[in-house]
Amino acid sequence: MKKILGNSIIAHGLGLIIAMTYMLLTSPYDFGMLPKTVENSIIICLIGYLVSANIIPRITRYLLVERKYYILPVMTTVYAVIMALILLSRFDYSRPVLIHGFFISILIFYTLSLLLKEERKLKLAAINNFNFQDLKANKNIQLEELVDFGHLPNEEHDGLVVDLHKKLSVEQARFVADCSINNIPVFHSESIREMVEGKVQTSHLSENAIGSLQPNPIYKGLKRVWESILIIATFPITIPMMLLTAVLIKIENPGPAIFIQERIGQGGKPFKIYKFRSMTVRPKGAESKFATEEQSRVTRVGKMIRKVRIDELPQFFNVIKGEMSLIGPRPEQESFVKQFEEEIPFYGYRHMVKPGITGWAQTVQGYTDDTESTTEKLSHDLYYIKHLSFWLDMNIVIKTIRTMLTGFGAK
Known part of the structure; x- marks a missing residue:
């Protein structure tokens, strides 16, 4: 059945x-x-x-x-x-x-x-020239190690997985070629790992591979259109919500309701980002810090609007102006960008697309506050750029709704 x-x-x-x-x-x-x-x-x-x-x-x-x-x-x-x-x-x-x-x-x-849970698992035959234990442990993958290269994978397999960058024996190379000739999909091990983990392995990235990260130019144009239409359509709901939030901020703590800060956008160009102020006013000339180091300054209203991401709503106007997208890598402050470009290889490539209000890294990983976690975040950002599509954006929208309901990654 x-x-x-x-x-x-x-x-x-x-x-x-x-x-x-x-x-x-x-x-x-x-x-x-x-x-x-x-x-x-x-x-x-x-x-x-x-x-x-x-x-x-x-x-x-x-x-x-x-x-x-x-x-x-x-x-x-x-x-x-x-x-x-x-x-x-x-x-x-x-x-x-x-x-x-x-x-x-x-x-x-x-x-x-x-x-159909079992039927929809990704069923792969594997040539043992890479470490596939982590793939084998994934509950959505069924991996079978090949010991006999005399017979092609049967119809129950979705394809063959092998590390195409490592040396193969004559018998293994012939087997891979036979699979290709017989229209059996052959997957590079890193491609499957990328699919499972949702990130590009930056440790294996080279300048020659950067070309594969170029997003679809047609969809980039369509993305701008549908995001703008969606934002304008939600204004009857979001505008009153923003006005109420601004009033609550002003009542609780003196200072402007909107926080304006310079961030780095597409192509490494600076722009001014709008957010609802969720902290007490910082003294002029104070050093930029990660949000985790500023928790003592968060107000009661600020804590609430951060948890459900209402503090990001003014960025809708950044999207309308064409400085940001609804979905994309989160923009960083210039001081952090300069630091990370020196410490993390290929960090600048995340600026190939417009920064977003929400993004793949935020919904999968959460907040980052050091070089190590930012390196991990970069691998997710590059995955998003490489696989940029309407369906990936819809996946992120659904994950963002979950984030707003659960407060995952809020700081």
Whole structure:
């Protein structure tokens, strides 16, 4: 049964049948006598199901994450967009049918994620010319070491993994070539490790490899458009929230509500970043410090707005001005940039894209406050630049919502 369901088309075909059957059975009308509102709503729910089924695997391929954690936020977003389109177009619909369709679809997705957990593991055959114990320990990878090179990996394997930069025996080299000729995917071990860990190994990076970090120029333009539209669309909610925050800051502590500081942006160019002030006013000429060293200056309002990231909302205007993106590497102060460029190889390459309000490193790693953790952060930033895409950005958006709800990485 699991083998049959392992085919996504079959699994979601059954899911659609179950969802449609459920909505028909829960409808108070006889089949064939359904009013237009019910028919429209059933079609809308099926479209929502198909859209979600297409989006979830695209988002969850990063870090080989479990899909069940993304089902609810993806489906909620899809239905929110659908409802917005319905209201704008004045399309006739049935609210009970949409509610039933939403919850039965979530139930189906969760059930399939549990049933197919083993089937969706990345199954790889491995040539033992690299240390793959950490890959083998990953719960989302099934690794089988090859001892016989007389037979190609069977259909149960998703491909072959090997360190292509290390020397292979004549037999192993012939085997890798045979796999390629027979359309069996051959993965470099560092590519799989990069996929699992969500970071580029900077210790193995060379100037010749920097070309692979160039982001897609077409998507960079589209990213600017969709981020600006999203920010403007949320202004009816965020503007009142910002006004209230500014008032609370002014009431609690004397000084400006907005904190303006120079940061380094795309291409190493400085710009002024806007944030809500979350600390007492710092004396003029005071030395720049990491946030962990300034905890004593954090106000009560500041502690609250930092935890849920409200202090970052004024940066929406940095995005509108084109100085920042919603998503990208976090911008640093010039003094820290100069320090890290001297201590960390390739640090300047994180300035290939616009800095962001949130980013891959923040959602995966959290806050950094020293050279060692910043080196780790750089490897995540370079991974983001290398794999920059709409689906990775959506992954980060969902992780950021989790961060706002849990306070992960707040300082």
